[in-house]
Every structure is written in C-alpha cells, then in structure tokens.
Amino acid sequence: xxxxxxxxxxxxxxxxxxxxxxxxxxxxxxxxxxxxxxxxxxxxxxxxxxxxxxxxxxxxxxxxxxxxxxxx
Numbered sequence: 001x002x003x004x005x006x007x008x009x010x011x012x013x014x015x016x017x018x019x020x021x022x023x024x025x026x027x028x029x030x031x032x033x034x035x036x037x038x039x040x041x042x043x044x045x046x047x048x049x050x051x052x053x054x055x056x057x058x059x060x061x062x063x064x065x066x067x068x069x070x071x072x
Contacts, residue, residue, distance in 0.1 A: 001032050011040040020046050020059065033057050 005012045015033055020026040033042040034055055042057040045065050052059040 013042045
C-alpha cells in the first residue's frame with residue numbers, strides 16, 4: 001500500500017497506479033489492500049476514468065480524488 005490517511009482511530013488506505021486496465025496491474029494493486037484484515041475504507045487511485053473495484057475496495061480517478069480533497 002502506498003499511504004494511509006489517519007484521523008484519530010479512523011484510517012483510509014490508498015494504493016496509487018497510473019492505470020489498472022492491464023489485468024496483471026489490476027491484480028497487483030488490489031492484492032496489497034486485500035491482505036489488510038480490518039474494515040477501514042480502501043481505495044486504488046488511478047488515471048482511469050471509469051470506476052472499478054472488488055471486495056469493498058474502490059477505484060477512484062486521482063483527479064476526482066484531488067478535487068474532492070479541496071472541499072475538506
């Protein structure tokens with residue numbers, strides 16, 4: 001995993017990749033987050049424009065993520 005955001009006892013896990021359209025890259029990027037046994041939110045941030053995900057792990061476009069962060 002690339003980084004963790006934490007506020008108090010709450011965490012959010014992030015994995016970052018340029019793209020996960022290649023099946024090998026998709027599996028690699030999601031695998032590290034799947035190994036985390038807790039139930040805090042987990043995201044894969046990419047330049048891909050359409051959402052993907054599995055096992056509760058969400059993919060999000062990095063530009064959308066950064067624009068959302070400006071509202072905090």
